[in-house]
Amino acid sequence: xxxxxxxxxxxxxxxxxxxxxxxxxxxxxxxxxxxxxxxxxxxxxxxxxxxxxxxxxxxxxxxxxxxxxxxxxxxxxxxxxxxxxxxxxxxxxxxxxxxxxxxxxxxxxxxxxxxxxxxxxxxxxxxxxxxxxxxxxxxxxxxxxxxxxxxxxxxxxxxxxxxxxxxxxxxxxxxxxxxxxxxxxxxxxxxxxxxxxxxxxxxxxxxxxxxxxxxxxxxxxxxxxxxxxxxxxxxxxxxxxxxxxxxxxxxxxxxxxxxxxxxxxxxxxxxxxxxxxxxxxxxxxxxxxxxxxxxxxxxxxxxxxxxxxxxxxxxxxxxxxxxxxxxxxxxxxxxxxxxxxxxxxxxxxxxxxxxxxxxxxxxxxxxxxxxxxxxxxxxxxxxxxxxxxxxxxxxxx
Amino acid sequence: xxxxxxxxxxxxxxxxxxxxxxxxxxxxxxxxxxxxxxxxxxxxxxxxxxxxxxxxxxxxxxxxxxxxxxxxxxxxxxxxxxxxxxxxxxxxxxxxxxxxxxxxxxxxxxxxxxxxxxxxxxxxxxxxxxxxxxxxxxxxxxxxxxxxxxxxxxxxxxxxxxxxxxxxxxxxxxxxxxxxxxxxxxxxxxxxxxxxxxxxxxxxxxxxxxxxxxxxxxxxxxxxxxxxxxxxxxxxxxxxxxxxxxxxxxxxxxxxxxxxxxxxxxxxxxxxxxxxxxxxxxxxxxxxxxxxxxxxxxxxxxxxxxxxxxxxxxxxxxxxxxxxxxxxxxxxxxxxxxxxxxxxxxxxxxxxxx
Numbered sequence: 242x243x244x245x246x247x248x249x250x251x252x253x254x255x256x257x258x259x260x261x262x263x264x265x266x267x268x269x270x271x272x273x274x275x276x277x278x279x280x281x282x283x284x285x286x287x288x289x290x291x292x293x294x295x296x297x298x299x300x301x302x303x304x305x306x307x308x309x310x311x312x313x314x315x316x317x318x319x320x321x322x323x324x325x326x327x328x329x330x331x332x333x334x335x336x337x338x339x340x341x342x343x344x345x346x347x348x349x350x351x352x353x354x355x356x357x358x359x360x361x362x363x364x365x366x367x368x369x370x371x372x373x374x375x376x377x378x379x380x381x382x383x384x385x386x387x388x389x390x391x392x393x394x395x396x397x398x399x400x401x402x403x404x405x406x407x408x409x410x411x412x413x414x415x416x417x418x419x420x421x422x423x424x425x426x427x428x429x430x431x432x433x434x435x436x437x438x439x440x441x442x443x444x445x446x447x448x449x450x451x452x453x454x455x456x457x458x459x460x461x462x463x464x465x466x467x468x469x470x471x472x473x474x475x476x477x478x479x480x481x482x483x484x485x486x487x488x489x490x491x492x493x494x495x496x497x498x499x500x501x502x503x504x505x506x507x508x509x510x511x512x513x514x515x516x517x518x519x520x521x522x523x524x525x526x527x528x529x530x531x532x533x534x535x536x537x538x539x540x541x542x543x544x545x546x547x548x549x550x551x552x553x554x555x556x557x558x559x560x561x562x563x564x565x566x567x568x569x570x571x572x573x574x575x576x577x578x579x580x581x582x583x584x585x586x587x588x589x590x591x592x593x594x595x596x597x598x599x600x601x602x603x604x605x606x607x608x609x610x611x612x613x614x615x616x617x618x619x620x621x622x623x624x625x626x627x628x629x630x631x632x633x634x635x636x637x638x
Numbered sequence: 639x640x641x642x643x644x645x646x647x648x649x650x651x652x653x654x655x656x657x658x659x660x661x662x663x664x665x666x667x668x669x670x671x672x673x674x675x676x677x678x679x680x681x682x683x684x685x686x687x688x689x690x691x692x693x694x695x696x697x698x699x700x701x702x703x704x705x706x707x708x709x710x711x712x713x714x715x716x717x718x719x720x721x722x723x724x725x726x727x728x729x730x731x732x733x734x735x736x737x738x739x740x741x742x743x744x745x746x747x748x749x750x751x752x753x754x755x756x757x758x759x760x761x762x763x764x765x766x767x768x769x770x771x772x773x774x775x776x777x778x779x780x781x782x783x784x785x786x787x788x789x790x791x792x793x794x795x796x797x798x799x800x801x802x803x804x805x806x807x808x809x810x811x812x813x814x815x816x817x818x819x820x821x822x823x824x825x826x827x828x829x830x831x832x833x834x835x836x837x838x839x840x841x842x843x844x845x846x847x848x849x850x851x852x853x854x855x856x857x858x859x860x861x862x863x864x865x866x867x868x869x870x871x872x873x874x875x876x877x878x879x880x881x882x883x884x885x886x887x888x889x890x891x892x893x894x895x896x897x898x899x900x901x902x903x904x905x906x907x908x909x910x911x912x913x914x915x916x917x918x919x920x921x922x923x924x925x926x927x928x929x930x931x932x933x934x935x936x937x938x939x940x941x942x943x944x945x946x947x948x949x950x951x952x953x954x955x956x957x958x959x960x961x962x963x964x965x966x967x968x969x970x971x972x973x974x975x976x977x978x979x980x981x982x983x984x985x986x987x988x989x990x991x992x
Contacts, residue, residue, distance in 0.1 A: 313788050315795075381977045387787050388718050392923070393976050396969035399920075403966045536916075540795060547792060591811075595803025601796035606781055609789050625786045 270461060274454040282574070287453035289570040293562050294460025295522045300545040300561035301467045301554060302514025307543065308552035308618075309480060310507035311487030312383070313391040316398025318539040319378070320371040320512040322405060324519025325529040327367035329423030331357040332524070346432030346445070359429050363520040371516025372509040379508035383501060386490070398539050406531035422530035426523055429459060447527075456525050463521060464558070467514050471554050474510065483507055488621060537594060541568070544597050548604055550611025552618045559612060568593055661978065679954045689831040690953035691946070696837045696906060698945025699844035703899030704922035705929070705937040706851060707771075707892035713932035714868045714888045715783070720794040721774055723919015724801035725893055729767045729900020730910035731805055731814060736762055737904070738816035756901075764897035771893025772886050780882070798916060805912035815909035840902045847898065848938050851891070855934060864888055868932070917965070921948070924972040930982030939983060944968060 250258065274287060285293060299321060306314045329335065332345075334354040342348075345356035357366065382393045409419030417423070430445035446455045474480045482503045485493040494500050523529040541564065549560025567575075568590075576589025589596075604611070610619045680687045704726050711719045736759045737743045743755055778797050782790045824832040855861040863884045866874040875881050903918075904910060925944040929936025948968065952961040959967060975982065 311788075313791065382973070385976060385980065388716075388791055389976055389980065391788075391791065392718065392927070393973050395920070396973045400966045400969050403963065407962050540799075543792070543795075592803045592807065594799045595806070598796040598799025598803065602778055602793050602800065605785075605789050605793045605796070606778070609782075609785055622786065625784060 271458070274451065274457060283571075285566050285570055287451075287457055289566060291453060291456045291460050291525055292522075292569050293565040294457065294464055295518050295525070296542065296545065296565035297558050297561035298460075298463050298467050298514055298518040298521070299542050300549070300557045301464075301471050302511045302518065303542050304511075304546050304552065304554065304557045305471065305474065305483075305514070306507050306511035307546050308557065308615075309475065309487070310483040310504060312504060312507060313387065314394045314508075314511070315391050315536070315539050315543070316378075316394035316396070316401075317511070317515055317542055318534045318536065319398050319401040320375060320515030321519035321522075321538065322401055322529075322531075322534040323371040323374045323512070324363075324367040324516030324521075325523035325533065326405065326417060326423070326519075327370050327516070328359070328362055328426050328520045328523040329417075329529040331355050331362055331366065332359055332427035333423050333425065335418065335423055345427065346430045348427050356427060359427050359524055363429075363517060363524065367520035368513045368516040371519070372513040375508040375512030376505055379505045380501075383504040383508065395536070395539075398536055402531050402534040405534065408531075417531070420531060422528055424528035426527045426529070428527065429456070429524055460521065463517060467517070468554060468558070470510075470514075475554070479503065479506060484617065540594075541597065544601055547601060547611060550614035550618065553611070553613050553615040556611050556613030556615075564597065567596075572596070665978075675954075675957045676950070679950075679956050679958075682956060685828055686831070686953070686955070689828040689833070690949050692828065692833055692837065693953060694946035694949030695942065696840050696945070697949055698942035699841045700899055700902050700906065701918075701922045701925050701945050702844050702938045702941035703847065703895045703902065704919065705925040705941040706848070706934060707895045707899075708919075708923050708926040709929075709931055709934060709937040710888050710892045710895075712926070714864060714885055715779070715790075716787070717779065717790050717794065718923065719892075720791070720916075720919070721797035721801055722771075722892065722896060723915035723917070723922065724798045724805075725767050725771050725774075725915070726896040726900050726903075726919060726922075727805060727910065727912065727915030728770060728801060729763045729897040730904050730914065731809055731900075731912075732763045732766045732897070733759055733901045733904040734814045734816045734910060744817035756905075760898060760901050763901050764894040767897030767900065768890040768893035771889040771896070775886060775889040780885075798919075802912055802915065809912055811912065813909045813911050816904050818905075818908060836905050840906055843898065843902060844938075847895065848934065851895075852934050854891075860884075860887060921968055924968055924975075927972060928975050928982055930984040933982070933984045936982055936984035944971075947971070 253262075273290065277284060277287070299317070302320075303314065303317050306312050306317070332355075334352070336355045337353045339355065340351065340353050341355045341357075342350060342352075343356070344358035344361065346358060348356050378394070378397050382390060382397075385393060405417045406420055408417030409415045409421070428445050428447040430447075431439075431442040433444050435442055436444040443449045443455060446452050449455055482493070482498045485496065485498055486500065486503060490500065542561075545560040545564045546557050547560070548564060549558065550556030572590045572593055576587065579585065579589065580587060610622045614622075676687075704723065707722050707726075708719060711717060711722065737756070741755055741759070743752060743759075747755075774797055778793050779790050782793060818836070823835040825835055825838060826833050853861075855864060863874070863879045864887070866877065866879055867881050867884045871881060874884075900910075921944055922941065925940035926937045927940070928943060929938065929940030931937075948964055951958050951964050951967055
């Protein structure tokens with residue numbers, strides 16, 4: 242059925258597909274805070290919308306690793322943690338006796354601790370640190386294949402939160418403040434200089450009345466950047482190398498694709514976006530705790546990628562939006578409606594992971610390629626079912 | 639892979655040799671350091687050392703039963719059955735329900751009452767978990783047998799969450815505790831810490847189970863069928879082996895072992911929780927990998943090693959990371975083994991796996 246829908250989509254005129262529909266979609270998203278108060282309460286609140294943005298960025302990042310390169314990563318939360326802790330280190334009072342400021346905005350210039358410009362942290366330092374961590378984890382482990390790689394990443398995903406949790410005493414040094422976490426983290430903002438020139442850009446988000454709106458718009462901006470990178474990467478030489486490795490590693494190596502470098506790049510780039518998302522979320526919550534980085538988050542993001550359709554950015558974004566909405570607001574309201582209708586007392590959000598588990602199992606059995614699969618992925622699944630080569634399946638598509 | 643394919647100059651040609659030597663030296667230093675720490679603890683507090691050793695063996699015996707399930711399933715269909723740890727958790731839950739709530743065992747009954755009732759509970763737990771595992775295989779994994787390899791793996795993760803949440807729905811988030819279902823007679827004291835009969839029983843159950851399993855796989859017709867299916871699915875089918883039934887039987891066996899492990903866990907720890915299975919399952923999986931996945935004796939050996947490492951890490955006083963690092967230590971071992979010796983202690987090197 243989706244195939245028919247896709248055909249209908251491609252029959253639309255170029256101008257409609259490329260200009261009218263995207264313009265309407267972008268306008269609807271950007272103006273969402275302005276008209277959301279007229280919508281029924283089931284629609285995402287602004288705080289939920291910000292979280293949805295965070296998870297969409299993460300899902301897009303994981304999609305590079307799982308969807309494009311076909312490397313199953315069960316420890317993606319490690320990169321999210323890396324981003325969050327970079328924000329925690331370089332925009333809080335953690336290193337209190339020292340005072341270092343670097344283009345910090347919206348904080349008094351004599352505030353103790355290290356304070357680096359939050360934009361720089363989010364888009365460069367945090368992301369680069371996560372990418373570096375990706376390379377460090379990737380270099381020794383990417384030689385492993387399939388399920389063994391999954392297990393190793395899972396191991397890292399379990400070690401890093403525990404190390405962070407015990408990080409108030411690493412050989413006598415308090416590095417991460419342990420279970421107490423790092424808080425408060427500096428807020429996003431543009432500083433007084435920019436604010437005075439462009440009045441609509443706030444000096445500091447937290448001082449604005451509708452702070453969630455500003456975070457939401459920033460989140461949309463991050464999604465746009467991530468989406469642009471993902472689409473360009475997919476169509477690049479590197480992206481084609483990833484697909485080749487995903488489909489047949491030995492054949493790809495024989496064609497001269499350097500396996501280790503290509504896979505490590507997938508890891509690093511996926512980790513990069515995980516770092517951005519982690520940094521953004523930590524700044525939004527103004528705190529970061531080791532409890533935020535459980536295995537469940539890795540699985541949750543993986544579910545988004547699978548549900549949406551591995552390898553297809555639109556599907557992954559849909560999956561991310563739907564699951565994040567359900568987890569942070571939807572299940573609550575569905576549960577309330579259910580309880581009101583049937584007079585029960587079930588706390589539906591308690592079973593969120595049971596529900597997601599059911600969704601994955603049913604999805605894998607009924608539609609393993611996801612809601613909106615990429616053409617090539619669908620061909621791969623079909624090829625595996627029929628035992629023919631991917632090339633043949635692609636030709637038949 | 640690419641490194642060996644490239645031609646090298648004479649200087650670079652010695653690189654692999656240096657690498658091999660460096661690896662040998664590094665592992666030597668690691669094991670030597672470990673031996674030194676153990677020796678120091680043995681000399682400074684021998685009583686505690688021995689009691690921790692015994693604890694480790696008991697833990698290892700429980701892990702062994704779970705690890706055998708992982709290894710059996712991986713051996714036959716190359717699937718890391720993430721749901722296995724949760725099947726084990728269900729084994730503990732059934733044991734608590736039966737022994738504590740229905741039968742009312744509390745360690746005060748005479749032995750001729752206790753032993754048969756424990757045996758009945760054991761059989762019930764094994765039957766329950768075996769059936770559960772077969773059902774999971776039938777409905778969640780079998781339809782995906784020809785799908786890309788990641789599909790059943792992801793399904794297994796989903797199944798794990800489903801099993802966990804079922805237990806959460808039925809038993810609630812609190813710890814489920816049973817009284818001592820087995821008499822807590824003290825056999826002897828080591829360094830002030832009593833060694834109880836139930837710990838010995840745990841060890842005594844695990845050894846015959848392993849022996850029986852090895853006999854079954856090596857020397858019976860069914861075991862032969864299992865090995866054949868593991869080696870080549872299609873060829874086995876052509877030889878007239880009922881592949882579906884053989885795989886189902888393997889899952890039954892693995893589930894039954896998990897059920898037995900569940901009973902032993904409750905007997906030893908006296909409490910359980912709905913989310914216990916996932917982590918314990920991962921530890922057991924680490925044990926299976928450490929021993930060489932697909933290898934029964936290896937799984938047992940790996941489980942003993944992991945049990946000892948956990949007990950030493952949590953129980954010894956001098957120069958150990960302590961219980962807040964247990965998970966990290968065990969996963970670090972998992973990663974090191976997978977990276978440097980993916981075939982495990984007893985496994986055969988296999989080019990396709992690493």
